[in-house]
Amino acid sequence: MSALRTCLAGAARLAPGSRRALLLLAAWFALAALGPLLAPHAPGEIVDREVFAPFSVRHWLGTDYLGRDVGSRLLWSVRYTVLISTLSTLISCCCGFVLGIATTATSVWVERVLGRLMDGLLSIPSLLFALLVIAAAGESIPALVLTMGVIYMPGAYRTSRALALRIARADYVTASLARGENRSFVILREILPNMMGPLLSDIGLRFVYAVLLLSNLSFLGLGVQPPLVDLGSLVRENVLGLAYGAPAVLVPTVVLALLTVGINLALGGQRS
Amino acid sequence: MTALISVRGLHVAGRRRDGSEVGIVRDVSLEVQRGEMLALIGESGSGKTTIALSLMGYVRPGCRISGGEIEVAGYRVDQMTPDPLRNFRGKTISYVAQNAGSAFNPALTLHRQVIEPALSHWVLPRRDAERRAVDLFRAMALPHPETIGARYPHQLSGGQLQRLMAAMALITEPEVVVFDEPTTALDVTTQIEVLEAFRAVLAERGITGVYVTHDLAVVAQVADRAVVLRNGAVCESGPTSEVLERPHAPYARELVEASRLPVRAMAAAGPVPEPVLTLSDMVVGYGSVDARGLPARRILDGINLSVPRGRILGIIGESGCGKSTLVRTIAGLQASAAGTIRFRGEDLAGAVARRTPDQRRRLQIVAQNADLVLNPAWTVGAILMRVLRFFHGLRGAEARAEALRLLDLVRLPQSVFERRPPELSGGQKQRVNFARALAARPDLVLCDEITAALDPVVAAAILELLADLQATLGLSCIFITHDLHALRAVCDRVAVLLGGHVVEQCDAASLMDGVHHPYSRLLVSSVPEMRPGWLDEVTRQRQVATDAPPPPVAAGGCPFVSRCAMRIEDICDHVPPPVVPGAGGARIACHHPLADLPPLLQADGAA
Incomplete structure (x- = not known):
C-alpha cells in the first residue's frame, strides 16, 4: 500500500510535460468510455440513401459507403481502438517491467536466457508476427490484445531493465543493502519510485505503437471484425471515398493522427 | 601604469526556468596590474568562476552580462562581437580548467592539442610551436619533455595533465591566463609539484593571471592580491597577506578560520580502551589467484588495524591508496581474499548478507x-523513520519523535523533516546522512571522505559536529580522508595508507613532529600552509631529493620505494619493510632504524 503511495507521489512530482501527457490520455479514455452514449445512431444503422455524404447538419461527419452515420461509427471505433491498445499496452508493460526489474535481482543466467528470448522476439517484424499469429489463431479481440501485448513486451523489458540497472548501482541502494533490507523492499521502495517518470513515458510510447499496429491490422482486414469497428477498419471500408474527398475516410484518419501525434508531442515535452 | 585587467561594476544575470532573472554576479569591480596574480576566493556558487569566464567574454548558456565594463589588455571584452572574440580568446587570454583529465580529447595526442592554439591563431609556424611546447614541458618539469607530447591523455597522471594544460594555455604567449581551480582535484603531494611548476613558469614569463580557488593556503603561495567573493559580490579585497592575516569582513574571517581548524585535544591519558574493531592481515584484490588464494593485483595488502572503543581512527592517503576499498571491506560490501575482521569480540562475516542484524x-x-x-x-523524515523501524521497530508518533530528535542532534531545523534530499544544500544533506547513521545507534561509524565534496566553511561545521557527537555519544569512528587538516581536527590516531599498505600508525597529535615514515613526512610537508613563502621553503628542501631515477616497484618491496629519497638499494625494492615500534605507540614500516629517520621540523604555521 505504501509502495503505491510512493509511486503516486512520484507521479505527482512529474514534469509539467508528463502531466500534460497524462491529462491527454485521460481525455481519450473519457471519450472511449462515454463516446458511444453520445452517438445519435446505432453504429450499424443505415440512416441515409446518400453514400459518402459530405459534412451536413443532419449528419455532422457525413455518411459512409453504406449510408451509415460516420459520427456515430467514429465514436464507437474510438472505444475499440483505445480499449484494445490500452489492454495490450498494460499486458506488455506489466510483464515487461516486472521481468525487467526482477532480472536485475536474479542470477545472471535467468537474464541471459530471458534476454536472448526477448531479443529473438524483438527481431521479428511486428506486423508480420501479428499477421502470422492471427492467421493461425483466428480473428478475435482477445487474440489481438494478447498478440500485441507479446509484441511490445521486449521493448518494455529492455527499457525497465536498463533503468533499474542504473538505479540499482546508486549508492542509496547500496546503503539500503548494507542495512540488510530484503530484495522486494529495495525494488519497490528504493528503485521503483526513481524510475516512475521514465516508465510512464515508456507506457505512453508503447500505447502509441499499439494504436498504430492495431490500425494497420484493421486496415489489412485482420484486426477488428464487423460489426465491431475501430479506426483502422473505418478507413479501410471507406477507402473508396478518397476519390470523392468524403469525410468518411478523412475524419478517421485525422482522429488517428490526433491520437498518436498528440500523445507523442505531449511526451516530447517531457524529455527537455 | 594602468591595469591590464580592469572590471568595473560587473553584473551577470542568469535566467531562471520561469523566465525571471537572478543576479549571479553583482557590482563586482577589480583590477589586476601587469605581472600580477589575482586570486578569486569563494565557495561554490559565489560567482568566482563566472567572473573569471566573463574576462574571456564568455558567460554560460542562460546567463548574460547585464551591466558594467570589462577591459582586458586594452580590449573592451563586454562589447566584443563573436569574430574578434574568437581571435582574442586563446591568444590574448587563455584558460586552465579544473579537470584537465576531462578537458583533453582522449583520441588525439597531447602534442597536437597543446600546439593547436598556436596554429589556429597563426601565432607560430608548426615547427616553432613544437619547439616552444617542448620548452614549456621542460619548464613545467614534466618527465621526458621531448617525447611526452606523443602520448595520449590516459597515459599520464592528473598532475601531469594539469601541467600540460597550462603549457597549452601558454603556447600563444598570452597576456593573461585564467586558472580555474587547477589543483583542487589533485592530491597534496601532486598539488605541490603542479604549483611549483606553475609558479616558476609564470614568474619567468611575467604572466598576468587570475587564479580561482577556495583554498586559502594555495592563495598564499601563488597570488599577489586576493578578492573574497560571497553570493556574487566582493566581500573583501587587498594584498594577499592582508586578506589572509587581517580579514575585516566577517565572512572572510570565517573563511580564514575554517582553514585553521583547531587540533583535537588528546584523549585522556591512561590505558588505551579495548579495540572495538580489529582487522588482521586483510587482503583485497583482483586478478588471478595464487596457490594460497591471494589475488595477483592487490588493492589492500596485509592491513592490520584496530580502532579502540570511543576513539577516532583517521586513515589518510592519496587517491588510489585503497582508502575507500578499506571502508567497503569493513562494511561488508567488498569481498576480501584473506584476513579477518573482529568486531566487538565477534568475527564479522565478509559479506553484509551473512552478518547478523545486530552487527x-x-x-x-x-x-x-x-x-x-x-x-x-x-523525504528526510521517511529516510530516518525507515532506519528506526528497521532496527528498533519504532513506528508512528514514536518514530517521528525520535527522527525529529535526530535532526536536532545534527543541528537541522525540524522543517527539513518533510523535505526531500534534492531540496537541501550539500552541508544539510551530509547532516541528514549522519542522522541516518546515528538512527541505528551504532558502535562504530565509518566516515568516508565526508567533507571532500563540501566548501571549507561547511566542512568545518561538519567536522565540529562529528567531534561533538563522538564526544557526547561515545562513538568509535574510522575517519577516511586525504585532508590532513580535517584529520588532525577530529582524529585520535592516524594510519597512513600507501599502495594498500599501512606504512605508519601514530597518534594524530604527534603527526606534525618527531620521527615518521618518509612517506608521512612527504604527506605532512606537502599540505600547503597559509603563509607566503612556504612553497619556496619546501621546494628548496626537496631539491636534493630528485636526482636519481626511481627504481621500478617490485612485488613485496616498500610501496614508497619509487619516491623515497633515502631508499637502500637492493633492499627496499624487494624486501618487505619490518614494522618498528616508535615513540608514543607509533608503528612505522621502514627498513631504516628509527634513529636514522630525520625528524620532522615543527612547522610554525601548523599550530
Whole structure:
C-alpha cells in the first residue's frame, strides 16, 4: 500500500510535460468510455440513401459507403481502438517491467536466457508476427490484445531493465543493502519510485505503437471484425471515398493522427 | 601604469526556468596590474568562476552580462562581437580548467592539442610551436619533455595533465591566463609539484593571471592580491597577506578560520580502551589467484588495524591508496581474499548478507556523497523513520519523535523533516546522512571522505559536529580522508595508507613532529600552509631529493620505494619493510632504524 503511495507521489512530482501527457490520455479514455452514449445512431444503422455524404447538419461527419452515420461509427471505433491498445499496452508493460526489474535481482543466467528470448522476439517484424499469429489463431479481440501485448513486451523489458540497472548501482541502494533490507523492499521502495517518470513515458510510447499496429491490422482486414469497428477498419471500408474527398475516410484518419501525434508531442515535452 | 585587467561594476544575470532573472554576479569591480596574480576566493556558487569566464567574454548558456565594463589588455571584452572574440580568446587570454583529465580529447595526442592554439591563431609556424611546447614541458618539469607530447591523455597522471594544460594555455604567449581551480582535484603531494611548476613558469614569463580557488593556503603561495567573493559580490579585497592575516569582513574571517581548524585535544591519558574493531592481515584484490588464494593485483595488502572503543581512527592517503576499498571491506560490501575482521569480540562475516542484524546495526557508514546515498524520492523524515523501524521497530508518533530528535542532534531545523534530499544544500544533506547513521545507534561509524565534496566553511561545521557527537555519544569512528587538516581536527590516531599498505600508525597529535615514515613526512610537508613563502621553503628542501631515477616497484618491496629519497638499494625494492615500534605507540614500516629517520621540523604555521 505504501509502495503505491510512493509511486503516486512520484507521479505527482512529474514534469509539467508528463502531466500534460497524462491529462491527454485521460481525455481519450473519457471519450472511449462515454463516446458511444453520445452517438445519435446505432453504429450499424443505415440512416441515409446518400453514400459518402459530405459534412451536413443532419449528419455532422457525413455518411459512409453504406449510408451509415460516420459520427456515430467514429465514436464507437474510438472505444475499440483505445480499449484494445490500452489492454495490450498494460499486458506488455506489466510483464515487461516486472521481468525487467526482477532480472536485475536474479542470477545472471535467468537474464541471459530471458534476454536472448526477448531479443529473438524483438527481431521479428511486428506486423508480420501479428499477421502470422492471427492467421493461425483466428480473428478475435482477445487474440489481438494478447498478440500485441507479446509484441511490445521486449521493448518494455529492455527499457525497465536498463533503468533499474542504473538505479540499482546508486549508492542509496547500496546503503539500503548494507542495512540488510530484503530484495522486494529495495525494488519497490528504493528503485521503483526513481524510475516512475521514465516508465510512464515508456507506457505512453508503447500505447502509441499499439494504436498504430492495431490500425494497420484493421486496415489489412485482420484486426477488428464487423460489426465491431475501430479506426483502422473505418478507413479501410471507406477507402473508396478518397476519390470523392468524403469525410468518411478523412475524419478517421485525422482522429488517428490526433491520437498518436498528440500523445507523442505531449511526451516530447517531457524529455527537455 | 594602468591595469591590464580592469572590471568595473560587473553584473551577470542568469535566467531562471520561469523566465525571471537572478543576479549571479553583482557590482563586482577589480583590477589586476601587469605581472600580477589575482586570486578569486569563494565557495561554490559565489560567482568566482563566472567572473573569471566573463574576462574571456564568455558567460554560460542562460546567463548574460547585464551591466558594467570589462577591459582586458586594452580590449573592451563586454562589447566584443563573436569574430574578434574568437581571435582574442586563446591568444590574448587563455584558460586552465579544473579537470584537465576531462578537458583533453582522449583520441588525439597531447602534442597536437597543446600546439593547436598556436596554429589556429597563426601565432607560430608548426615547427616553432613544437619547439616552444617542448620548452614549456621542460619548464613545467614534466618527465621526458621531448617525447611526452606523443602520448595520449590516459597515459599520464592528473598532475601531469594539469601541467600540460597550462603549457597549452601558454603556447600563444598570452597576456593573461585564467586558472580555474587547477589543483583542487589533485592530491597534496601532486598539488605541490603542479604549483611549483606553475609558479616558476609564470614568474619567468611575467604572466598576468587570475587564479580561482577556495583554498586559502594555495592563495598564499601563488597570488599577489586576493578578492573574497560571497553570493556574487566582493566581500573583501587587498594584498594577499592582508586578506589572509587581517580579514575585516566577517565572512572572510570565517573563511580564514575554517582553514585553521583547531587540533583535537588528546584523549585522556591512561590505558588505551579495548579495540572495538580489529582487522588482521586483510587482503583485497583482483586478478588471478595464487596457490594460497591471494589475488595477483592487490588493492589492500596485509592491513592490520584496530580502532579502540570511543576513539577516532583517521586513515589518510592519496587517491588510489585503497582508502575507500578499506571502508567497503569493513562494511561488508567488498569481498576480501584473506584476513579477518573482529568486531566487538565477534568475527564479522565478509559479506553484509551473512552478518547478523545486530552487527549491521552497530556498524554504520557515512559516505562521501550525500547526494548519492540519500534516495531522492524519499523525504528526510521517511529516510530516518525507515532506519528506526528497521532496527528498533519504532513506528508512528514514536518514530517521528525520535527522527525529529535526530535532526536536532545534527543541528537541522525540524522543517527539513518533510523535505526531500534534492531540496537541501550539500552541508544539510551530509547532516541528514549522519542522522541516518546515528538512527541505528551504532558502535562504530565509518566516515568516508565526508567533507571532500563540501566548501571549507561547511566542512568545518561538519567536522565540529562529528567531534561533538563522538564526544557526547561515545562513538568509535574510522575517519577516511586525504585532508590532513580535517584529520588532525577530529582524529585520535592516524594510519597512513600507501599502495594498500599501512606504512605508519601514530597518534594524530604527534603527526606534525618527531620521527615518521618518509612517506608521512612527504604527506605532512606537502599540505600547503597559509603563509607566503612556504612553497619556496619546501621546494628548496626537496631539491636534493630528485636526482636519481626511481627504481621500478617490485612485488613485496616498500610501496614508497619509487619516491623515497633515502631508499637502500637492493633492499627496499624487494624486501618487505619490518614494522618498528616508535615513540608514543607509533608503528612505522621502514627498513631504516628509527634513529636514522630525520625528524620532522615543527612547522610554525601548523599550530
